[in-house]
Amino acid sequence: MLNFPPEILGEIFNHYVHGRLKTHQMNEDEAQTSVRRITAYTDSQTHPTDLTPVCRLWRATAISIPRLWATIYVFKPKSEGNLKMFELWLERSAGLNGSCPLDLTIKEAMAPLSITPARELKLLEQILPLAISQLQRWRYISLELSRRSEPFLKQLYNNTTPPPILRGVKISLQNWSRHELRQLMGVLCSAPGLQSITFGRKFCTRFYTELLLDIVPWDRPTTLSFTLLTESMFLRILSASMDTLQDISVSDLTILSNVAVGGSTAVPCTTMRRLQSIYIGGFSEGDAGTIFDKLTLPALRELRLPNGFGDHTEISLQARGWESLSGLLKRSNCKLQIFEFGDDESPGSRFTEEWITKYLKFSPGFEHLTSLRVTSEIGQNSDSLQLLEALSEVCGDVPRPRLLPVLETLILDSVRSVVDVRRMVSDRIAAYGANGRSKLRRVSADLVGEDFAVDMDLTSQSHV
Structure with a gap:
């Protein structure tokens, strides 16, 4: 040296x-x-x-x-x-x-x-x-x-x-x-x-x-990060930065319906022309749909909701959150590429896998996903592996998977069966037949209750 x-x-x-x-x-x-x-x-x-x-x-x-x-x-x-x-x-x-x-x-x-x-x-x-x-x-x-x-x-x-x-x-x-x-x-x-x-x-x-x-x-920064915000504050900041903001992160978004910071005037709907990334660590005290219903995000590429739509006692609010999110993606006509979602705390968490699978299947806003992370438990019900089964389905007319055909990275933080994860990967690879090649590059899954994980690097056909 x-x-x-x-x-x-x-x-x-x-x-x-x-x-x-x-x-x-x-x-x-x-x-x-x-x-x-x-x-x-x-x-x-x-x-x-x-x-x-x-x-x-x-x-x-x-x-x-x-x-x-x-x-x-x-x-x-x-x-x-x-x-x-x-x-x-x-x-x-x-x-x-x-x-x-x-x-x-x-x-x-x-x-x-x-x-x-x-x-x-x-x-x-x-x-x-x-x-x-x-x-x-x-x-x-x-x-x-x-x-x-x-x-x-x-x-x-x-x-x-x-x-x-x-x-x-x-x-x-x-x-x-x-x-x-x-x-x-x-x-x-x-x-x-x-x-x-x-x-x-x-x-x-x-x-x-x-x-x-x-x-x-607010009309100058491209990146904003907060520990705590109210719904009205969040929307007013977005409205003030609609031409510049590209990335916003909020650890805890407190939903106080019909209350605006500084007065009672409702915050208008906002179109964020450049916003590409949103992280919301958790919602509390209300309806997450009141946020999504007021936004149009044509440039959105990354959405991370690791704790879902909040710790609500009403399952209807969880369902409304999905409906509002689906409406946002459709209205925005954006090409969402990275999505993270999970919910293990609310009473509606037992439906999380069902809802994720449903909206990934039928909402056009998710068809461009290249990276998906699910922090909730997959296979929580003993006879249910809906997401893995949906990811394994093959199109009948073209040789490719039916769900999320361009998916490259899949991270599952909590699964009950590594065997089913491996079977899903094999099915997706086989779906392309002899004339094609799977887009999937990496799959990582942590096993529930075990100090054990599978991490598959499909670019080199190896796994740990």
Whole structure:
């Protein structure tokens, strides 16, 4: 390795530090005791500081590559050593001309103020201004801060120049005042190239919703992510971003029928011309159909509903959700390619496989699917494997499967029979006969109640 050209050694170092194919994810208990409070990512097991003591060549090479140091995750700093390490990363990430883009995350301990050590607050008082001094380099900024950090950001508000290269923002603020929140979001949203905004767990409360509508330029970002939204807020944001938004994600969408944020006026139907991807982690407190009935999405390519249409006591609401979704796809005339659906909690979950199979069969909006993931149990009823059986059916007139003929990836999170999964795959392959080739490329299935899964890579005709 001592004979490698610096460019090759630099690429190896870059993969070492930033390669994200890691199996270990740091949990909260590990993170609390970890000595690595200045890292590249929350789960980092590899650090550029580990490269510098090896030899003079490695040290010189690592220090000369700003991108190794330009992704910084500050996790609940506790010592002066953390502060010194942060200063070191900032210095080495700047590059020769001091303009290397910086991706920065600062996460504060969210303990009650009465038990927060004065030392930790003192460290934040020094770390945040250091971060703000690099405002011109911010490409991505993530702040998870409590109200006690408000005074440490004053320097940011005095800046008259918008962050010139800022592209992404993630904000999770606990109990911040409206005035301070308005100032912070005003600075961040003034970035001319802002593309992505994420509102984290501590930030998304109804206290802030109307304030958000006034501050955020919804007609500029292409990607939005929320922890919690009400139905009316969701629809109003879509209406305000109909010409730009491409991707929206909501962990929990609260359906409060006939209630609009800021008044009682009903939100009009909206056509999203560029929206390609929707993720809704779960619906609550109402009818998911009230969302789908008000949208037209001609560019929709990806729809993920891992918890279905919500934890409802009325099975009729589950059925209405499917009807509304089918109507949305038909009205939009879109070519949906990726679909994820599941529902194991609601009283109607025993009908989930039946409904999925029915609408995949008879709704034209699903005919272009290339990827399907079902998180609910398949074969929940002892004599029912409706989805697998439907996927095995063959067209009578042409040599191809009847259901989802262009499907390439199938992921089943919970099945009772791996044998039936293998039989379905064999049937789909055989459906094309000698003159054709199956589109199916990958099938993955987890067996119910067992630490066992099947993962079939059909491009190489192998499986695990």
